[in-house]
Amino acid sequence: MPDEPYFIREEKLEVSRSQGNAEAAVEPLQLGKRVREIRLGQNLTLEEASKRTGLARSTLSKIENEQISPTFSAVSKLVKGLGIDIPQLFTQPKQSNGASGRRDITRSGEGTPHPTPTYEHELLATQLTNKRMVPFKTVVHARAFDEYPEWVRHDGEEFLYVLKGSLLFYTEFYEPIELFAGDSAYYDCEMGHALVSTSEEDAEVLWVTA
Structure with a gap:
């Protein structure tokens, strides 16, 4: 049986309220953006991620740019190669509402x-x-x-x-x-x-x- 692609689509839900009906849009999962976010979070170039996952650099680039949807086989390779689990891959990144206050100090020679x-x-x-x-x-x-x-x-x-x-x-x-x-x-x-x-x-x- 051939691999089935994950289809990422925007869904709209109708919510009934006492004042009437209103439409609420559910933000689509941007899987390519999530893959890129995880890769850069691990300080990996496309070439390095390609070696880790066994996916061609061009394939990774197309996935990250939402040009293709990864097959189940590709998702399995991403999960294994990047050392994450599937829920991490399909979790929307947190949206920042302001300054996060993040900071990281690297002492000389301790990178x-x-x-x-x-x-x-x-x-x-x-x-x-x-x-x-x-x-x-x-x-x-x-x-x-x-x-x-x-x-x-x-x-x-x-x-x-x-x-x-x-x-x-x-x-x-x-x-x-x-x-x-x-x-x-x-x-x-x-x-x-x-x-x-x-x-x-x-x-x-x-x-x-x-």
């Missing part, structure tokens, strides 16, 4: 390490979930562009600030440009990008992804 072959990331503010921004500090180990098997790309926009050293900033549609301590860049993350250290010591950068 969550996340090493890769080319970067050594230190994830910041990891105690907060459902963040609108993902901040992290990175030491750039790569010394040549060919150390990257493919362009780095993911959803959102990104701000890059060079903390130490110098580096070549490669982007898919522009010539490489050298950046030095104090320089910054803001760019579309869907565009392929990569960093290569050019200073004697590996460059260090601060990234904020939205």
